[in-house]
Amino acid sequence: MKASYFQRGSEQIDRKALDALQLRRLRATAKLVYQKVPFYKGEMKRLGVAPGDIRRLSDITKLPFTVKNDLRDAYPFGMMAAPLEKCVELHASSGTTGKPVTVCYTPHDLDVWSDVMARCLTMSGLTKKDVFQNPIPYGLFTGAFGFHYGAQKVGALVVPAGGGQTERQLQLMMDYGVTFISGVASYAAHLGQKAAEMGLNPAKDLKVRNGLFGAEFFTSGLKERISEAWDMDVHDIYGLTEMCGPGVSTDCDMHDGLHLWEDHFIVEILDPKTLEPVEAEEEGEVVLTTITKEGMPLLRYRTRDISFLLDTRKCECGRTHVKHAPVKARTDDMFIVKGTNVYPSQVESVLMRFPAVGSNYRIVLYRTGLLDQMRVEVEARRKMPDRDAEILAREIQDGIHSVVTLRPEVKVLPPGSIEQVTVKAKRVVDERPK
Numbered sequence: 087m088k089a090s091y092f093q094r095g096s097e098q099i100d101r102k103a104l105d106a107l108q109l110r111r112l113r114a115t116a117k118l119v120y121q122k123v124p125f126y127k128g129e130m131k132r133l134g135v136a137p138g139d140i141r142r143l144s145d146i147t148k149l150p151f152t153v154k155n156d157l158r159d160a161y162p163f164g165m166m167a168a169p170l171e172k173c174v175e176l177h178a179s180s181g182t183t184g185k186p187v188t189v190c191y192t193p194h195d196l197d198v199w200s201d202v203m204a205r206c207l208t209m210s211g212l213t214k215k216d217v218f219q220n221p222i223p224y225g226l227f228t229g230a231f232g233f234h235y236g237a238q239k240v241g242a243l244v245v246p247a248g249g250g251q252t253e254r255q256l257q258l259m260m261d262y263g264v265t266f267i268s269g270v271a272s273y274a275a276h277l278g279q280k281a282a283e284m285g286l287n288p289a290k291d292l293k294v295r296n297g298l299f300g301a302e303f304f305t306s307g308l309k310e311r312i313s314e315a316w317d318m319d320v321h322d323i324y325g326l327t328e329m330c331g332p333g334v335s336t337d338c339d340m341h342d343g344l345h346l347w348e349d350h351f352i353v354e355i356l357d358p359k360t361l362e363p364v365e366a367e368e369e370g371e372v373v374l375t376t377i378t379k380e381g382m383p384l385l386r387y388r389t390r391d392i393s394f395l396l397d398t399r400k401c402e403c404g405r406t407h408v409k410h411a412p413v414k415a416r417t418d419d420m421f422i423v424k425g426t427n428v429y430p431s432q433v434e435s436v437l438m439r440f441p442a443v444g445s446n447y448r449i450v451l452y453r454t455g456l457l458d459q460m461r462v463e464v465e466a467r468r469k470m471p472d473r474d475a476e477i478l479a480r481e482i483q484d485g486i487h488s489v490v491t492l493r494p495e496v497k498v499l500p501p502g503s504i505e506q507v508t509v510k511a512k513r514v515v516d517e518r519p520k
């Protein structure tokens with residue numbers, strides 16, 4: 087482990103010291119929100135718990151939950167624990183339903199965010215020798231800034247390319263000798279496809295050899311595709327605006343789970359129905375508590391993300407922070423068709439088995455009469471005769487049927503038929519009347 091930003095003291099801290107640090111920080115956070123955030127004072131009084139009641143880590147279960155609606159009700163600044171004059175940056179997530187979740191950062195919050203991002207990037211191979219291209223739109227979203235701050239902290243040369251303009255992105259990569267890229271995995275796949283159309287072979291003609299991708303779940307099938315097309319080591323990053331943005335966890339070179347930075351976040355995996363903890367290796371909802379935030383600390387935030395913790399505290403990379411499985415899906419992403427629960431990742435895992443299939447796809451839900459229907463539209467990697475497209479569509483249909491017991495209509499479309507977005511691919515289009 088020779089990378090320049092590796093923080094041995096924090097990343098290889100022994101379990102006892104980490105537990106003690108977490109407890110100290112949890113107690114301070116409980117006290118802070120009780121004093122500064124009326125919502126938490128009200129909730130803690132309602133539950134009959136005072137900050138002083140947090141004596142051991144397991145006492146976290148006495149503290150109130152926070153859900154997205156609590157943040158929307160408090161829009162824009164009602165959940166803040168620090169006055170606005172102490173804050174220096176604001177970010178917000180998209181408000182697809184209702185008000186956007188808005189978070190303000192103190193200088194200390196930005197330091198912590200940069201630090202956890204720098205750790206994640208280092209874990210993915212970034213060093214100060216790298217030229218790092220950030221093909222993410224800069225704006226209210228957290229993504230671009232998190233990667234930008236983290237990569238600078240590592241000491242890499244940052245190319246703030248911003249979103250879109252795929253051909254220009256590839257041109258910049260060539261001109262500047264870019265070695266490391268970020269973004270969402272579906273966009274990396276799209277870049278690879280575009281490069282091929284331009285007569286480039288990313289594995290040979292570009293120097294990009296590492297990528298750290300997040301903001302949407304992606305299957306191991308898609309990961310392998312990107313890795314092969316670019317001859318690139320692909321890492322997966324997890325995070326959410328409510329915590330800091332990207333930077334909560336990343337997979338190390340073992341590629342067996344994502345290390346979650348427990349000196350800044352406490353993770354619980356709970357049964358989403360009973361809200362009781364599940365066993366290690368058992369799937370449940372990821373619930374996170376911030377323990378070092380000043381601007382907008384959150385207790386027991388229900389992420390709606392589904393994952394599980396690996397039942398091991400040791401990793402060959404030497405890091406001691408707990409590992410979780412790649413986030414399977416947000417519970418919000420799951421949809422029900424004809425009484426069957428379907429996750430988009432199940433569909434993607436089937437699609438990625440077919441080499442003739444491109445990386446862009448969408449799932450359209452609609453209704454004929456009273457009956458729910460599902461149609462999977464997927465781009466072919468290259469133009470193909472109609473007859474071949476029909477045969478491929480039937481094979482995909484069989485594949486999906488074997489996984490989700492539904493037989494959706496499948497349409498194989500020419501490359502470039504489905505709109506490509508750079509923030510987060512919208513995989514499910516629900517056209518059913520509400």
Ligand SMILES: [Zn+2]
Pocket residue numbers: 338339340345401402403404405
């Ligand atoms: Zn590791």
